[in-house]
Amino acid sequence: MKNEDLVLRGKPVRTKIRNDRSWGEKAFLWLMYACIALFSLVCVVPFWIVLADSFASEASYLKHGYQLIPSEWSLDAYTYLLQGDQLLNSYKNSLFVTIVGTVLAVIITAMFAYVLAHPKVKYRNTLAFLTYLAMVLGGGLVGFYIMVSNWLHLKDSLWALILPYLLNPFYAFILVAFYKSLPYEINEAATIDGAGDIRLFYKIILPISTPVIATVSLFYAIQFWNDWYLSLLFIDDYKLHPLQLMIRQLISNLNVSAYVGGGASYQVSAPSSAIQLATVCLTIGPIVFLYPFLQKYFVKGITIGAVKG
Known part of the structure; x- marks a missing residue:
């Protein structure tokens, strides 16, 4: 009361x-x-x-399957994973691709979306139509593979995992919807004060676009972190495999020992089932820890992109 x-x-x-x-x-x-x-x-x-079954012994898993509380605990999976260099190499590759790719993709997408939303750009409607057309259609797998491998010469390069995802049309349209909601008087006031287009964008537009930029950044980070398809196409060197492809290889490869140990052979039998679960636990961490920092911006950015268009 x-x-x-x-x-x-x-x-x-x-x-x-x-x-x-x-x-x-x-x-x-x-x-x-x-x-x-x-x-x-x-x-x-x-x-x-x-998480629980990643600490279960292989015998317990084969006998009882997945359990809420494993009947027999073991650290063999984590011990086996950490004794080779593949996990560390894959972590470095995934972190490089995710960090560099997210930063570049957000900058390029934000600048492109600002051009599409600017009312004084002459051919913005044509660019928007071509962007939508690229989102609906596609270049085809064969042409895409030839361009990346033969023309750009990115075979067995981490840049092959970054460049194809630098501009996502859907994320660009989310930013366009936000930019159109901003009053154009902001641009006019900055222009009168002598600010150019580049300074206007980086000093004024980007700081007030924090919610939608954080949302798009989270989308891009998840996309780069979870992607394994491009590495399957363009990366043959196992030292350049990202984490997600490593998980796929662990699931599909019967010789887990040779893969995790980088070609070395071990006398002990690898706990293959627990290794798969342990690898998932080790690889999901960065994205899970990223959500709490971007949650408040994520909700606000999604609302802006959904309501205004």
């Missing part, structure tokens, strides 16, 4: 605002809380199974 002062015809009037809820409203709220808790539990259980 709180007392609030209201002003009526210049005179303060004290009144009471009732916050009491009826029994039906309270029951509905508790039902909603229970549904949210149940849904959260359903989402958390798969992650827990992966």
Whole structure:
């Protein structure tokens, strides 16, 4: 119960605002809380199974399958993974591709979207149509492979994992929707003060675009981190394999020992099932830790991109 002062015809009037809820409203709220808790539990259980069973012994996994609480615990999978250099090399490759790719992609996409949204760009509608056409259609796998491998000579290069994703049309249109919501008077005021287009974009437009830029950055980071298709096409050197391709190789390769050890052979039998789960646990960390820092910007940016267009 709180007392609030209201002003009526210049005179303060004290009144009471009732916050009491009826029994039906309270029951509905508790039902909603229970549904949210149940849904959260359903989402958390798969992650827990992966984490818990990554510490299970191979014999326990083969006998009981996936368990919430493994009957026999073991660190063999993590010990086996960390004894070779492949995991460290793959981590370095994925971090390089994700960080460099996200920074370059966000800058290029933001600048391109600003051109599409600027009302004084003469051919912006034509560029927007071509961008939409590229999003709907595609260049074809054969032409794409020939261009990257033969024309750009990016075979067995980490840049082959970065350059094809530097401009995503869908993310560009999200930024276009935000830029169009900004009042054009900002541009006119900056121009009167002597700011050029480049200074206007980097000093004024980008700082006030933090929510949507953070959202697009998160999308690009997830795209670069989770991608394995481009590395499967263009990377033959296992030392350049990113984490996601390493997981795929561990799942599909029967000789896990030779792959993790970089060609070395070990006398012990590799716990292949637990290694797959342990690798997932080791590779999912950076993206999971990225969400809390971008959550408030992510929600606001999604709302902006969805409502205004």
